[in-house]
Amino acid sequence: MLNRQEFIAHMKSLYGPEYDAGGAYKTFKQIYNLTDNRTVSQLKVLTTMDTEKRLLYRYSLATIGIEFTPLQVDQYITLIDLAISNRQE
Secondary structure, X not given: OOOHHHHHHHHHHXXXXXXXXXXXXHHHHHHHOOXXXXXXXXXXXXXXOOHHHHXXXXXXXXXXXXXXXXXXXXXXXXXXXXXXXXXXX
């Protein structure tokens, strides 16, 4: 599993030096440590979404009061993909 510094360095390499990790590493660790394979499978689906489906996902989050910018959705999906791929190593 990536440590916090490695995680932040990876995300900054993708999203630029202004990337703000906030609580992202905590979320990364929670996904990495998931034991429910059904939940992991559902999260994997998010990593395969195209731009249109990401927009629909963003809208569905907004309907329950979770406001993400398109960039934040991309970063969240990258975080999920990174956590899942690290689980498999």
